[in-house]
Amino acid sequence: MDQRVKKKATIYDLSLLSGSSPSTVSAVLNGTWRKRRIKESTAQTILGLAELHQYTTNLQARGLRRSRSGLVGLMLPVHDNRYFSSMAQTFEGHVRSRGQCPVVVSASRDPEEERRTAETLISYSIDQLFIVGATDPDGVHEVCELAGLRHINIDLPGAKAHSVISDNYQGARMLTEAIIRHFGNDDPLRPDELFLFGGRNDHASRERIAAFHATKKALLGADPEDGVQSSGYSPDITLRAFEAFYQCRGKLPRALFINSSINMEGLLRFMAGRPAEMFSELVVGCYDYDPFGSFLPFPVIMVRQNVEAMITKAFELIDEPPTAPQTFLIAPELIQPRSALKGPLDTLKDIE
Amino acid sequence: MDQRVKKKATIYDLSLLSGSSPSTVSAVLNGTWRKRRIKESTAQTILGLAELHQYTTNLQARGLRRSRSGLVGLMLPVHDNRYFSSMAQTFEGHVRSRGQCPVVVSASRDPEEERRTAETLISYSIDQLFIVGATDPDGVHEVCELAGLRHINIDLPGAKAHSVISDNYQGARMLTEAIIRHFGNDDPLRPDELFLFGGRNDHASRERIAAFHATKKALLGADPEDGVQSSGYSPDITLRAFEAFYQCRGKLPRALFINSSINMEGLLRFMAGRPAEMFSELVVGCYDYDPFGSFLPFPVIMVRQNVEAMITKAFELIDEPPTAPQTFLIAPELIQPRSALKGPLDTLKDIE
DNA sequence: TTCGCTTGCACAATCGATGGTGCAGAAACT
DNA sequence: AGTTTCTGCACCATCGATTGTGCAAGCGAA
Incomplete structure (x- = not known):
């Protein structure tokens, strides 16, 4: 038949x-x-x-008629990173529970690509767009605005649409403090022994760096000028920063504030091929949480951004009638070394 | 104006x-x-x-008329995992270079959800579907077939469509061998000191377990029956498996073959709160690569599946005229402890 | 019987783009 | 001059679903 x-x-x-x-x-x-x-x-x-x-x-036909599609977009900088991929995981759950279809794409932190990607999604009449960690949120906003598309920034704020971001200042303050306190009073850390690696000129990095400076000054009394080594969001650039540092001073600092797990991968690359003992005294704070990162052979204090809360807040905001753009801070959490936390996967049915 | x-x-x-x-x-x-x-x-x-x-x-209108959309789907089990997220990253690159729009969704390893997800994507007239790690590839196949949608299995094979998968047997053989050889001849590993944790009754697990058994037998001369602790693809179940093991024997094995990075997270959960020294003699082989996992305080030998090659092969196959379903094996790579490899992100423009 | 209200559905325009077909006018050829 | 060929484009049906509107039949009330 x-x-x-x-x-x-x-x-x-x-x-x-x-x-x-x-x-x-x-x-x-x-x-x-x-x-x-x-x-x-x-x-x-x-x-x-x-x-x-x-x-x-046929959802294309329906979409054409209704001029919306039932698709909800999430634009990430990259997939290949626990922070962003847990964002994707959490986002999917929310979208599905609303009976819509999640669409996750990445735009490589390239402003041009970000706008193109938004435009493509708009051509498919997506209903909403969640813009995560965009290099140029306001550029994307422009595109969305013209098309009348509801959108919201996450992780990095824009000036022209609501933003939900991690409280970077407080998070970095907690982290810096935790690094410093980790040394206790026997052999306290000196100001010139704590360096920050990673980050660039984006809002998150600026806040974290500001908190880093302020906290160092508050707790250690001083803060040398050269305490920050910008190295973008690239493992390789970060690797080169470490190599340069090492070349120059013959050793790594006793303590590191690392701006993100991506920069942390730069540290791994530096470690590769070098003897493990070289790092046995190191203390690291990393602004991002990765379960494996938490168990490295030296203490790694991490900051976990509250992805679930950020996404939840973003969904609340995106449905509201528009008001003047505001930025909402979500408190991150300090994670002690050797912690294996539950993630979005744990809410899935456990399957044997 | x-x-x-x-x-x-x-x-x-x-x-x-x-x-x-x-x-x-x-x-x-x-x-x-x-x-x-x-x-x-x-x-x-x-x-x-x-x-x-x-x-x-308006791509919905075009799609309606042409009855295809320019969308290419990637269906993952989950996002929040370096293996799958690097799959997504690589996939995106390929799709974009073909001028189409990638759509990445996850289906939670739930056969029902997998079929529903495929159906939804089909309703949007996607042009092709890449099915990664599906629990029920042939169920998804059925859905695609009915709709005349080109599709291909990756990571876990199906019987009814082409599959591109990692050579699990060889990979597990290499890994088991590497674990055993890691102990050298001074204090060689005994057959009852190497256990496999994780995996369930899927093709990949079966192959890996078979290779594990065979290699143990070949190199160690024997292989006790109880050497394999299935614990699905869930950190928590794996945690419980470790706890049960520990409860029962008072210690962990000297060496572990861990079926995937997700199971490895179960080991992390076991480690959390327990003294680091408990694990100082441990040697682990993990069938997956995660850069942070590679630098844990004990030797972790990893297997990196060749995502780029798998995706490339899948794109070749999906465009070809249909022939009888075949499974293509892609050789994975053994990764020595403390290796920080480049990933798909490294092909992006480095941004400072 | 007639008016008016409800019930239950059909009609037809519409969303925006595509592509087969047809046709007028110009150019080429006999 | 008459016929064929080419150019350059317009016309219109079509993809599949949605939705405002209209209307006949049925029913109750006056």
Whole structure:
């Protein structure tokens, strides 16, 4: 009866089969049939046929007509990173629970690519866009605004749309303090023994660096000028920064504040091939949480940004009527070394 | 002139503005105008207007008409994992270089969810579907087949469509051998000191377990029955497996073969709160690569699956005319402890 | 019987782009 | 001059679903 690869059934097919008009079929299938005063029995007939013929709505057609698609976009800088991938995981859960379809794409921290990506998604009439860690949030905003697309910034703030970000200042303060206190009073850390690696000229880095400076000054009394080694969000640049530092001073600092797990990978690259003992006295604070990172052979104090809270807040905001752009801070959490925390995966059904 | 949030320009708008018919405008904008013998000058006029009015194609409309969308789907088990997220990263690069739009979604290793997700994507008329690590590849196949959607399995094979997977047997053989050889001849490993944790009844686990057994037998002469502790792909179940083991024997084995980085997180959870010294003699082999995992305080030998090669091969196959389903093995790579390898991110422009 | 209200549905326009077909006018050829 | 060929484009149906509107039949009340 059913041949292979037959065309998918449409409302017109069901219309013929049921003897009802396409509009009736449509109403029945999209749930608006009570409002349209369709008889219960008619609806049942059609639903039965739909089941029988495995009808599924052509969402492109619906999207075209309604000029929205049921797709909700998440634009990440990159996938390949625990912070962003847990963002994706959490986002998916939220979107699905709202009966929509998540679409996750990355834009490589390239302003041009960010705008192009937004434009593409808009061409598919996505309903909302969550912009994570964008290099140029306001550029993306422009694109969204023109298309009347609801959007919100996460992780890095923009001036023209609501933003939900980690409280970078407080987080970095906690982290710096924890690093310093880790040394105790026997052999306290000196100001010139704590360096920050990573980060660039974005809001998050600026806040973290400011907190780093302030906390060092407050707790250690001083803060040399050269305590910060910017190295972007690239493992390789960070590696080179470490190499340069090492070259220059013959050793690493006793303590490091590392701006993100991506920069932390730069440290790993520096470690590779060098003897483990070289790092046995090191104390590291990393502004990001990675379970494996937490168990390195030296103490790694980490900051976990509250992804769940950020996403939740973002969903609240994006549905609200627009008001003047505001930035909402979400408190991150300090994670002691050797901690294996639950993540978004743990809410999935455990499967043996 | 341009008001905010004005409707997007359509080919009909440009048609009026240019004095050409909508079909001419359409042809010019989608590049088929030479084939349709449109005069160069007409084309230029329209292109100019399009630029001026910031025309962008409504891809839902195009998709409806052409019954494909330009979207290419990647279905992952989960995002929050370096193996799968690097898959996503690599996939994106390939799709974009083909001028299409990547769509990455996860389906939680739930066969039901996998089919539903595929169906949703099909409703959007995606052009191709890459099915990664599916629990029920053939169930997804059924759905795709009915819709005439090109698809391919990656990481876990199906019987009804081409599959590109890691050579799990060889990888596990290499890994087991490396673990055993790591102990050298002074204090060689005994068969009852090497256990496998993780995995379930999927193709990859079965192959790895088979290779584990065979290699143990070949190199150590024997292989006790209880050497394998299945614990699915869940950190928590793996944690419980370690706890049970520890409870029962009072210690961990000297050496562990861990089936995936997700199971490895179960080991981390076991480690948390327990003294580091407990693990100082441990040697671990992990079938997955994670840069941070490679630098844990004990030797961790890892296997890196060749994501780039798998994706590349998958793209080759998916474009070919269909033949009888075949499974293609991609050789993975053994990674020595303390290795920080380059990943897909390194091909991005380094940004300071 | 007639008016008016409800019930239950059909009709048709519409979303925006595509592509097969047809046709007028110019150019080329006999 | 008459016929064929080419150019350059317009026309229109189409993809599948949605939704505002209209209207016949049925029913109760006056």
